[in-house]
Amino acid sequence: MANIAAVTDAEFETQVLKSDKPVLVDFWAEWCGPCRQVQPILDELATAHGDKITFLKMNVDENPVTPSSYRVTGIPTLNVYQGGEVVKSIVGARPKAALLNELADYIA
Template sequence: MSNAKAVTDASFEEDVLKSDRPVIVDFWAEWCGPCRMVGPILDQIAEEHAESVDVVKLNVDENGETAAKYGITSIPAIYVFKDGEVAKTSVGAKPKAALEKEFADFLG
């Protein structure tokens, strides 16, 4: 099971938009195979970069309001939020090295 915090439509503003550090949001669904591949990679990134970034998961099936607000049509969609704004996006399953390279600016 993931050690990334689960966020919901109700907690998204507090947990993500108002965070004083960058937050990587994994938009995922239970039935999504590629999402299950990316989950453990994001868990590793969360553990290795705990001092500089938070990693959270948002189930798009259970939290359609937030998914719709950010136009999530393909998952896994991984967004980095900084200062309440989308700072970087990545769609699709990618290896750890590729994700770390994409998000290097936020990983300290």
């Protein structure tokens, strides 16, 4: 989880909702196996496409307010925010090719 910074409930509005470029937030938890599976893929995508889309992660156990307000009920959930709104939501682990396809509008 080296490449992706963490965001907290307190920082969410300034770092995500008010960002001038799209932001992908990975809602995850330490105990979540699929979250650990998707993490290296997200690290690769952040390294390759971090200039076009910001990658952040939020631990749902440590920050319950934001996931609850966006009705995040399953993890990993990857939400893409643009202009203060959720423009894409990906629930569950996906292989790299599927994530690239899902995020094509934001990383092209």
